[in-house]
Amino acid sequence: MTADEENQIALYWSGELEPGEAAAAEALLAGNSEAARFLAELKRQAELARSAPDAEAPPRPLAAAAADTVANEIAASKVIRFPRFQVIAAVAAAIAVLAIAAIFLRDQLGPDCDPGLASELGRREAIAREVDALEAAVADFQLTAGFAGRRT
């Protein structure tokens, strides 16, 4: 008997053949004693080896525990589940609002809200006044000395 024939017999014994294939297997069994012995051996071994694995119950309810675990996970995820892009958009919007508010407040309050900025502006104004005074003095000197219209 070939390996293919033995496979057919095994599938026949297992009830996995289509009606046409089953008929072919039955024909093989009828005309081949070796095939018939192989089938008998499969049946005998199945009867002897079957060990009734479901005779012993598991030590705890496993399906219920797994269902509880996953159902709780799903319930928890429904409470806090937001699409990621929504979270990112909300954070970006919050940052933008804060930035605009900061700029607005600074414009409204002016340099007074920032001592460092006020000091810097005051220093620049003082320098500008000194430069103006110097330029005026130079112009007076030039007029006095007759250098009007000439600049060094």
Next chain:
Amino acid sequence: MPADDDEAELIAKAQTGDRNAMQALLLPYEKPLFGFLKQRLGNPHDAADVTQDAFVKVLRGLTKYQHRGQFRAWLYQIARNESIEFMRRRNRFSTATADDEGGDRIAETPDPRPSADEQLLAGEERARMRSCVEELPDSEREVVRLRLDQDITFREIASITEAPLNTVLGRMRNATRRLRDCMETHGFAPAA
């Protein structure tokens, strides 16, 4: 096992997070899967842990599962892979422990000998056959147990073990011969 229509309905409900549907879907498989894993792993505590892990994994994966009448094969495939991973971890731990203890300790393995009760209750021939099944190579023993103990079809076994159907059938053929020879060696005549 539930009828395919019932199972499809339970799967659809379970996919929505219905706890009762989840439990009803898994409950018919609880004892047989536990039995399958107990045989693979050798003790009920490990089998219970791995069964529960497999159930949780199946339920978490349900959202992506598309039912085509293959739920049992899918469940057993996940359980089998979980048991392989568990044994890998256990063997690693056992090896490390044995090394620590000078190699005196060996990894826990199932006792292939039939118990005295089995011999009395089921008869010597049955006990011997179970002993012969334990002596089969792993890949053949797996096919024999799935087909005989779990009543799972060869096509489903091919899916569970991720092997071609002809490979599964080849393992069954080889196992049948080995079992026949083993029984003959112990004085039990082959089937007429």
